[in-house]
Amino acid sequence: MKEKKVTLSAVKGFKDILPEESKRRQKIEETARNIFASCGVEEIRTPILEKTEVFARGIGEHTDIVEKEMYTFQDRNGQYLTLRPEATAGILRAVLEHKLYNTAPVLKLFTMGPMFRHERPQKGRLRQFHQINVEYIGSSSPIADAEVVFLAYEIVRQFTDEENLLLEMNSLGCPECRPLHRKDLLLFLENNKDDLCEDCQRRSKVNPLRVFDCKNEGCQAVLKLAPVIKHYICPECSNHMGKVLDALEAFGIPFVQNPYLVRGLDYYKRTTFELKGRGLGAQSTVAAGGRYDGLSTLLDGPDIPGVGMAIGVERLLLLMEEQAEPKSVDLFIAALGSEARTEALYWLAYLRRQGLKVEYSLEDKSLKAQMKQADKAGARFCLIVGEREMDEEEAILRDMNTKAQETLDLDDLPEILVEKVKSQKSQGDE
């Protein structure tokens, strides 16, 4: 048998996050954490794996996600488990399991991490993707809705021009008023069935609100006459929506109303929103969310209201302009000969423990090669110490910008280096 050399690759739709991208993600995460801290939102981390039931009941049995996109399998005991396709259901499960709703009137939680959906990958869509999620659990106040939108907008706008963003708001109504609209809409769609495309005829049965997303011009023409949720919404829902929008204005967040905005998951009611960005390809939504007051009871919990949102990290990455930050280190130690190289290790450890960024060649290379390495590392200073210097009990400190060199005594060398670097840094800050 001839053996084939097959290089291993990552699973389709699963991506390695290489150091450069990892840095950009860290920046996003750090920014988000700061904003959460200022809003009193605390982190919760739930497992990546849940019993399938959690999602099947939470998201809705007949949604696309549950029907055909979940990574579901049996473990060794035959239990059905699912890699989480979204965060809300798991977080709510945790809140119910630990009865966190008894610990405070309102829980303000965030989490960030990977989600999994078995879809065909394309721009801005992966099988393992990452979200930053926020859930406000226990409040039906419209201010809660507005705060959640605020958080999404505030985080995203740190990374792109606000001109590139469009916030769309809508209300889906509640179990009181939504059925009335649905009934009329179904009737309308049935009567105009012949003028709708195949997709829309199918949507009419599965998820009628989705027909409004259709790009077909013929359908759009028909749909202009279709009943709109807005006109069916009950006074309570209408009042709620009004207050959400008022709060957004008070927060200084620009938005437009989109009466056709629909969410894909079953559990949404009343407020729903999407934050869209330019240049994302077909998937323009960078963040989205809404209110899900009924979800808790679907998971056998008490009737607790909630509102939340998710930011798609990969989509946010697409919005960010790609500029890698130049590398920089405070000091590069170029040591020649075994005596100097050993001595350098003491300085290396000492200086790093002082918080300086110090690099050192792992290989015993020529001075020229080490200088090159120093340059590539973006070294501010380079300490040069070879046999000659060791004999004289001194070392050369080179300023990599000015090329100025000075000779330093080996006594107290580390302390002097710390001084030099720090004074240089404070000068640079001014």
Added chain:
RNA sequence: GUGGGCGUAGCUCAGUUGGUUAGAGCGUCGGGUUGUGGCCCCGGAGGCCGAGGGUUCAAGUCCCUCCGCUCACCCCA
């Protein structure tokens, strides 16, 4: 799940109507300076041309199949 586009060096890509040993730029390593970086000059390493089959005297180039990537549809962050 359905369609379109693309697979040549680590990266971005050339490669004529099929025709000798498959190229460039960048990156990487080394030399030019027996101990001093960037710019410049010189050189090295690095390719079963995605895989398999077919046509042909001859295939990176033409045909078929598969695989992978990618964009879009569906749907969604």
